[in-house]
Amino acid sequence: MSKYTIGIDLGGTTMTAGLVDANYEIVGKITRATQLPRPAADLEQALADLCRSVAKENNVSFEDVSYVGIGTPGSVNFTTGFVGYNTNFNYYDWNLGPDLEALLGCKVYVENDANAAAFGEYIAGGAKGYRNAVIITLGTGIGSGIILDGKILRGFNFAAGEMGHTVIVKGGRLCNCGRRGCWERYASARALSEDTREAMKTAPDNMMWKIAGDLDHVNAKTAFDAMAAGDALAKQVVDTWLEYVGCGVANVVNTFQPEVICIGGGVSNQGEVLLAPVRAYVEKETHNITTGRVPEIRACVLRNDAGVIGAAALASSI
Ligand SMILES: [Zn+2]
Structure with missing residues (x-):
């Protein structure tokens, strides 16, 4: 069992990736500009780079990351990792989960950003x-x-x-x-x-x-x-x-x-x-x-x- 996971908070202005340990504590994080508008494939490359960078900056091999989770605006099919219309990004039918899995070679979970933030508060915050x-x-x-x-x-x-x-x-x-x-x-x-x-x-x-x-x-x-x-x-x-x-x-x-x-x-x-x-x-x-x-x-x-x-x-x- 790997000790780390990576969580991404993807917003219209900035995107933050955090390396998180088994106690749900952030070991290190990187925030970059989302740089919209840009093609979806281009943003996926940037997200993959963000994940690799946050692991590397904290001296963790990407092989020790068990999965990546993303919270994104838009309507998200959690099962398929597919994002329907996303008003912030102006993407229709974005195959975010599978595309990022192919780029990173690990499991990627995608969830609506409000749900992801609520789950954070549940697992490690006020509702812990x-x-x-x-x-x-x-x-x-x-x-x-x-x-x-x-x-x-x-x-x-x-x-x-x-x-x-x-x-x-x-x-x-x-x-x-x-x-x-x-x-x-x-x-x-x-x-x-x-x-x-x-x-x-x-x-x-x-x-x-x-x-x-x-x-x-x-x-x-x-x-x-x-x-x-x-x-x-x-x-x-x-x-x-x-x-x-x-x-x-x-x-x-x-x-x-x-x-x-x-x-x-x-x-x-x-x-x-x-x-x-x-x-x-x-x-x-x-x-x-x-x-x-x-x-x-x-x-x-x-x-x-x-x-x-x-x-x-x-x-x-x-
Ligand atoms: Zn209303």
């Missing part, structure tokens, strides 16, 4: 030690990965786990998935920024203007900062947003009853200011009353390394 976990990332949208009994829930078409596109307000805000009222339109970090801007427009003298400077510099931290400084309008914005976060998390609990839910994304840096109200909402709204046991709700811990570690552990996700 549990068997049933849901990882929620509050960012531009809401990403989620569902791990049940130690396996990634992939579902038919490998498209399960899109909690961000479950509707919480029927007929509500239009989402870019085509539905109205999706959870991510109300509870993502972007939604908080949008709500903050709308509130600021109604209050030209509000403290949030001083914090952000102008509307273009509003982010998910703006309202939290103003709330911490005692601003009532900011508290109203944050409280409303937290209720939407809590509503979706309660749906997650009622659907999956995971032992733990980890919340990630930059806004999770708010820590207990975010987590405590979400916990309170979930305890009020979920059906654990008979046992009194409520799933743990905590922050993700691996941050940018989750994707690499999760990809490097994909053989365990089946």
